[in-house]
Amino acid sequence: MASAHVLDAAERVFLERGYAGTRLRDIADVLGIRPASLYHHAPGGKRELWDRVVARAFDRHRDGLRTAAEQAGPTLRDELVSMASWLLAQPPVNVAALAASDIGAAPKDEAHETAERMYQSLMVPIADVYRAAQERGEALSVPHPDLFSGVFVAAVNGLAATERAGSLPRAANDLAAEVVSLLLDGVLSQREGN
């Protein structure tokens, strides 16, 4: 049960309004059915839909980020640009903010589980490529991969938000390259890429 079609609709609404702000009615409207019909696809109701949506989104991010890194060039910069592009191309709004809004509301143990899953799916893949680059001797000045990955994800999401606000009209690939350059080279730098 709970076909991809139903989860797509649920994800769209949950991402836009958060868990508490979403009514079953909203999801049903997107599908063109009645709220009661949702219980055929997800007997556990609203909470089951949420859990499935979050789990699927995090898995997608983990796989997408890993694949993006693998398909990219050999340098940290190439890998990060590829990952940032993938993130920027992702569905409207960021999964992290979505999950964070729920973390405050959900029971403590469930919140912790969500936070852990987010960490594993978003931070770890980035920290991994960063750590590998460190071992290759590429990245030096920021010792902690976790610090970098946290800032990276936040920066890309912030960039996406700023972009959608309309104040920065330009292409997605350019944006990815620009934010990566900002993090790798810094704003004071004038050096050429690598």
Place this chain on the structure above:
Amino acid sequence: MASAHVLDAAERVFLERGYAGTRLRDIADVLGIRPASLYHHAPGGKRELWDRVVARAFDRHRDGLRTAAEQAGPTLRDELVSMASWLLAQPPVNVAALAASDIGAAPKDEAHETAERMYQSLMVPIADVYRAAQERGEALSVPHPDLFSGVFVAAVNGLAATERAGSLPRAANDLAAEVVSLLLDGVLSQREGN
């Protein structure tokens, strides 16, 4: 009406659970009063409490950021470290994510107003010091102040979130200096400060 004490309680709960996830009961519990009593302080009910909390928080951020910049040294780096420190010392959780959770839920015109207020209070003060530094010839490689301010706010918030997750135990001032260094110098750089 709506004393600071009441707004403090409301802000604490709203910041933690978001607008939709907050019940008047929760705010009343913090104050040790009954939900109905809240209507004496805010006749407009939940929505009025929210509006006052958001307006006050944004004003506080605008003033706090401006003051932090003024009290800091003459360089962009000093100003940004001061601003980052102030942001990191702010109440639990970030105002941006809070507002964003509401933007998806609120009516379109109100959402636009909230977004505009957030932009004016968070992005503009940072973009201002960045622009001034550009005119002094300090910052070069990122042409758009809006791009930088968006990434800056997001990075600091992401840093705060990562910090609270417990994986990076260290002092707040160090964190501020580190994230500013990351943005100004980049991770590949090994140069000394400016």
Place this chain on the structure above:
DNA sequence: GTCTATAGTCTGATAGAC
């Protein structure tokens, strides 16, 4: 797989006493 009908609960809000 979707529907109607409805139960049960929660929540925002109002009225009026103290």
Place this chain on the structure above:
DNA sequence: GTCTATCAGACTATAGAC
């Protein structure tokens, strides 16, 4: 300024027909 009592509406969820 806070209370009790209460209403009206909205929401999740269930039961059972089609």
